[in-house]
Amino acid sequence: MKVLVAVKRVIDYNVKARVKPDNTGVDLTNVKMAMNPFCEIAVEEAVRLKEKGVASEIVVVSIGPKVAQEQIRTSLALGADRGILIETDEEVQSLDAAKLLKAVFEKEQPNLVILGKQSIDSDNNQTGQMLAALTGMPQGTFASEVAVEGDKVNVTREIDGGLVTVALNTPAVITTDLRLNEPRYASLPNIMKAKKKPLELTSPADLGVELKPSLTTLKVEEPATRQAGIKVADVAELVDKLKNEAKVI
Amino acid sequence: MTQEQLIEELKKLLDEGKVRTDNDALQTFGKDWTKIHEPKPIAIVFPKSTEQVQAIVKFANEHNIGLVPSGGRTGLSAGAVATNGEIVVSFDYMNQILEFSGSDRTVRCQAGVVTEQLQNYAEEQGLYYPVDFASAGSSQLGGNISTNAGGIKVIRYGMSRDWVLGLKVVTGNGDILELNKDLEKNNTGYDIRHLFIGAEGTLGFITEATMKLTRQPTNLTVLVLGLADLDNTMNVLQTFQQKIDLTAYEFFSHQAMGHVLAHGDVPAPFEGEAPYYALLEFEAISDGVMDDAMALFEKCVEEGWVVDGVISQSETQAQNLWRLREGISESIAPHTPYKNDISVVVSKVPEFLQEIDAVVTEHYPDFEIIWFGHIGDGNLHLNILKPSDLPKEEFFEKCLQVNKWVFQIVEKYNGSVSAEHGVGLTKKDYLSYTRSPTEIEYMKGIKRVFDPKNIMNPGKVIDL
Numbered sequence: 006m007k008v009l010v011a012v013k014r015v016i017d018y019n020v021k022a023r024v025k026p027d028n029t030g031v032d033l034t035n036v037k038m039a040m041n042p043f044c045e046i047a048v049e050e051a052v053r054l055k056e057k058g059v060a061s062e063i064v065v066v067s068i069g070p071k072v073a074q075e076q077i078r079t080s081l082a083l084g085a086d087r088g089i090l091i092e093t094d095e096e097v098q099s100l101d102a103a104k105l106l107k108a109v110f111e112k113e114q115p116n117l118v119i120l121g122k123q124s125i126d127s128d129n130n131q132t133g134q135m136l137a138a139l140t141g142m143p144q145g146t147f148a149s150e151v152a153v154e155g156d157k158v159n160v161t162r163e164i165d166g167g168l169v170t171v172a173l174n175t176p177a178v179i180t181t182d183l184r185l186n187e188p189r190y191a192s193l194p195n196i197m198k199a200k201k202k203p204l205e206l207t208s209p210a211d212l213g214v215e216l217k218p219s220l221t222t223l224k225v226e227e228p229a230t231r232q233a234g235i236k237v238a239d240v241a242e243l244v245d246k247l248k249n250e251a252k253v254i
Numbered sequence: 255m256t257q258e259q260l261i262e263e264l265k266k267l268l269d270e271g272k273v274r275t276d277n278d279a280l281q282t283f284g285k286d287w288t289k290i291h292e293p294k295p296i297a298i299v300f301p302k303s304t305e306q307v308q309a310i311v312k313f314a315n316e317h318n319i320g321l322v323p324s325g326g327r328t329g330l331s332a333g334a335v336a337t338n339g340e341i342v343v344s345f346d347y348m349n350q351i352l353e354f355s356g357s358d359r360t361v362r363c364q365a366g367v368v369t370e371q372l373q374n375y376a377e378e379q380g381l382y383y384p385v386d387f388a389s390a391g392s393s394q395l396g397g398n399i400s401t402n403a404g405g406i407k408v409i410r411y412g413m414s415r416d417w418v419l420g421l422k423v424v425t426g427n428g429d430i431l432e433l434n435k436d437l438e439k440n441n442t443g444y445d446i447r448h449l450f451i452g453a454e455g456t457l458g459f460i461t462e463a464t465m466k467l468t469r470q471p472t473n474l475t476v477l478v479l480g481l482a483d484l485d486n487t488m489n490v491l492q493t494f495q496q497k498i499d500l501t502a503y504e505f506f507s508h509q510a511m512g513h514v515l516a517h518g519d520v521p522a523p524f525e526g527e528a529p530y531y532a533l534l535e536f537e538a539i540s541d542g543v544m545d546d547a548m549a550l551f552e553k554c555v556e557e558g559w560v561v562d563g564v565i566s567q568s569e570t571q572a573q574n575l576w577r578l579r580e581g582i583s584e585s586i587a588p589h590t591p592y593k594n595d596i597s598v599v600v601s602k603v604p605e606f607l608q609e610i611d612a613v614v615t616e617h618y619p620d621f622e623i624i625w626f627g628h629i630g631d632g633n634l635h636l637n638i639l640k641p642s643d644l645p646k647e648e649f650f651e652k653c654l655q656v657n658k659w660v661f662q663i664v665e666k667y668n669g670s671v672s673a674e675h676g677v678g679l680t681k682k683d684y685l686s687y688t689r690s691p692t693e694i695e696y697m698k699g700i701k702r703v704f705d706p707k708n709i710m711n712p713g714k715v716i717d718l
Contacts, residue, residue, distance in 0.1 A: 019569030037473060039568030079567050190564035190571060192524055193477070193551045 006153065006175070008051045008060045009115035011106055012044040012080055014073040015126040028224045031126070040076040043121025046181040049188040050151055051119055052084035059153045060117075062086050066109050068102055070094050074204060081199035082191040088204040091212065099127075101209075101216045103135035108212035110140055115176060117158065122147055122180040133180035143173040147182040260317060261297055264341070267309040272300040272347070283344050284322075284336045286329035288680060295322065295336035300347045304422055304430060304461040310343060311459070311709065312428040320712040323455035325397030326368065328389035330593065331678030333401060333454045333714055340712070343459060345396050351375055352462070360419055360436060362464045365396025372465065381467040384411035388580050396460045402452035404674035406580075409630035410501040411468075413674070415451045420464035423450050426457060426705025436464040449700060454676050455711040457704040471501060475538040476572040477547065479554070479563040480528025481505075485604045486559035487629055490532055493554055497546045502535035503630030504579045510586075510624045510637075511578055517585035520577045523564045532629070533579050535572075582626050589639035590646060591624070592653040596664050597673035600632040606667050607634060613659045614638065618652060633673040636660065661687040677715040685716065 016022055017037040025032045040048075054060035065080040066089040067073045077088035091105050110118060123130035137144035145151075145160025149168065152159045161170045163182050191199075209216055237243045247254045255263075265273045274280075275297050284293025296319075301307045314321045320340035327334055336342050345366030353362040359381060363372060369383075369390040376383040385398065387405030397403075399421070403414045411417075420436035433447040434440055450457055481487060487505050494500060508529050514520055523531070538544050547565075554560040566572035598606045607625065614623055620641050627634035638656065640649040661671050665687045672681045672688075685694060697716055701708075708718050 017569045019573065035472075037569060039570075042570070187521055189521070190478075190523055190575075191567055193479075193548070193563040193565055194555070196565065197548060197552065 006054070006060050006117060007062045007064070007113070007115040008054060009106075009110065009113055009118045010044075010047050010051045010063060010065050010080065010085065011102075011118070011120045011132070012048060012065055012067050012076050013041045013121070013124045013126075014038050014067065014069050014076045015041045015124050018042055018125060024225050024227050028226060030222065030225050038072070038075075040079055041121050041124045041126075043123060043125070043181055043183075044076075045121075045188040046183070046185050047119040047121050047179075048080045048083050048085060049186045050148075050179075050181060051117075052189075053186065054117075054151075054153065055084060064089065064113055064115065066091065066106065068093065068097050068105055077204055078196075078199055079191055081202045081204070082196040083189065084195070085202075087202055090204065090206050092206055092208050093216065095209075095216050096218055097216060098218050098220055099129045099131035100135055100219060101214065102132045103139055104214045105209060105212060106132070106136050107139045108214055110136070110176075112212075117153075117175060117177060117179065118142070119179045119181065122182055133178050137178040140176075140178075142176050142178050143171075144178040144180070145171050145173050146180045148179050149182050149184045151179060151185070255317070257296060260319075264297060264299065264310075264313060267313060268299055268306055269302055272302070274298045274300075283324050283327070283342045286327045286332060286334045288330060288332040288335065288678075291332055291335045291337050291679065293336055294339060295342045296339050298324075298342045298344055300344050302347050304424065307343065307424045307459055307461050308428055308430055310341070311424050311426065314341060314709045315426075315428060315707055318707065319709070321459075321709055322711055323396070323400065323459050325366065325394030325400075326389065326392040328393045329397065329401060329678060330595070330675040331401075331672065331680045333676050333678030333711070334397070335679060337679075338713065345394055345461075348396075348461065349394075354379060358436070359467045360464050361467060362420075362436075362462060363395050364462055365394065365399075365460050367395045369393045369395060369398060376467045377470070379467070380470065382470040383417070383465065383467055385414050385417060388583060395463055395465070399451050399460055399463055400453060400455050401676040402674070404628065404631070404633070406502050406504065406628065408628055408633075408674075409503050410499060415448065417466045418447065418451060418463055419466050421447050421450055421460055422462035423458045423460050426707065426710040431458075449704075452676070454678060454714050456701055456715050458710055471537050473538045474501065474535055474572060475544075475547075476566040476575040477532075477534040477551070477563055478523040478575050478578065479532045479534065479551070480524065480526065480561045481530040481532055482528065482558060482561050484530055484607065486554075487530065487532055488601065488604060489557065489559050490554050491600070491630060493559075494534060494536075494547075494550050497550060498536045498543065500534055500536050500630065502533065502628075504533040504627070505629040506531055506533075506579055506582060506626035507624065509622065510582045510626045513585040513624070514578055514581040518577075518581060520574060520581060523575065523578065524562045526562050528561050531578070533575065579626065582624070586624055586637055586639060589622075589642075590649065591637040591639055592650065592656070594636040594657075594660060595633070595673050595675040596636065596660065596669055596671060597631070597633040598664070598667045598669035600630070602667050602669075603629055603632055603634065606663065606669065609663050610636065610660055613663065614656055617659075618656070620644075628674075631673075632669075657684065664688070679714060682713075682715060682717070 017039040023032045051063045063085040065085040068091040120133045147163045148160045150161035279298045283298040284295045322336040322340045324344040348364035348366040398414045421433040622639040624637040671684045
């Protein structure tokens, strides 16, 4: 079974994001970047499928600037076999990403495509679903468990109020949720080996996709700062404030 | 004068409500993290200014009452414990950052500023206060300076001492001194500032400090390496130091990591096992530095020193790898560990560690020994865990015997019985393993100059 995994380069989860002074977006100059945490889980799941003997080849694809090679190299160090970077410095929105991934899907003909359920920068939660719609593949989103049985894959999904398991015919799209697995660290020996693994560079034009943003960002703002708390002198004052200021009683 | 009258007099020196004698306060502020001693202070006072501290010191001199300083109370040597009817001077209400100078890269703080508060403040100014350790969220600057706190970045940034440009202190005589005037260069005789750093409040109390700041580190990257043998720690350190400025070099044993993994949700660094691990941190400023790190790792593997290793790919991973080291103290706490904080010159570490390990294992084969520490600075934390079937008293009694053997070996290697935790009460009896009798006499002489009536933190470090 061949597995295609999509990974995205995003601002590091632990970095405090700062808004550009002109409110056009988040300031990315000299900011630490890393692989989207949900994508790490996607890579880990593919590697586990390979370790179980289910997957025979793992191809990792990313869309973004040249430096996104770093995240592909990380995936290769974690156990993927080869990488594809669709290089572009343009903004790539969910639909365009899905179209690009569709092109890669048609070229590579994988049995399974695994993606993170969303990226932590734009938080859209769309690309996996759009890819499924564009290719006509069945989809198992928000996966907390993946079990391959012959030509079928059973995906346990986290939904409101519990879990639901769907059986999908392959090829299928899976998007990962947090509890699917715990990603491993990239070991240094594997990082060195990963340098010799193939990484193909391509572009939206090569894949016949024209990037057409369908959304315009009007403004990006910091969340409103919370007001500092105050100390009340006694219960009477507290009750008064709850009644007249907070208006909760 | 009765005790009640004393307290009434004391109240006149402080703001309203800033003298407490309730049992809750006496128990809380009368001790630090060492829970061996029974706190017995007569009052806890919370001054708001240097002048109030001065008034308290003069009052204590007049009435011959000991004063014990109290900061974040995270000390591990009972330096801030009041066991003998003293007045505890808490710096909790002297927590203001007073002045910042961007061009001097300095910040003037009151003694009660919490370490993390200073770190965050520095970050907001685009700068960095590099002294860092597990208790940074509670410990206060005055206590850090008074114990010359070290921590996890000493290999690159030094101890607290290296970041103090100026101090305002109240001496045991009740004089206010402004020491060093925040100058980087000031060769005008004895540098009294340095006497107060690490003095554990025995000469006087620090009320304000001007601290140096530095640039923020870039892209801190963490490696955890599995070491084939203890001797390899030094080879690996030297190999990396030839090319890379490390910001941390920590080590821990497999047993130590086992406790952390069993305690919480921290993932293991890699599948295989190694008897010892080293954690390295450096600034990956460029691809060149990363390439160097890879090449150095390869060399260490070729030499047979390192069996496996991982590298952080994100801040989250870097933090999780740090937790393998920083979570040790907490994870072994339920086993009533007997702790030691010893140091030797870096090159002697493996030999020294093996000798101590052999002695303890020979006499107490049932004891589990947990080693970890800031090995890049020659600083080791020896922890002996209490076997669950051994009563606490018996265990501590046996540990006192271990103390002697350990400190004899420390003395033989010209090491220190307290690398970064200070002397306080717990290491006072062992000071002579590190300091000569003549040297201790000079220390007493210094104490008499600043605090002739033995008011300031009496009974700590040395007895007069």
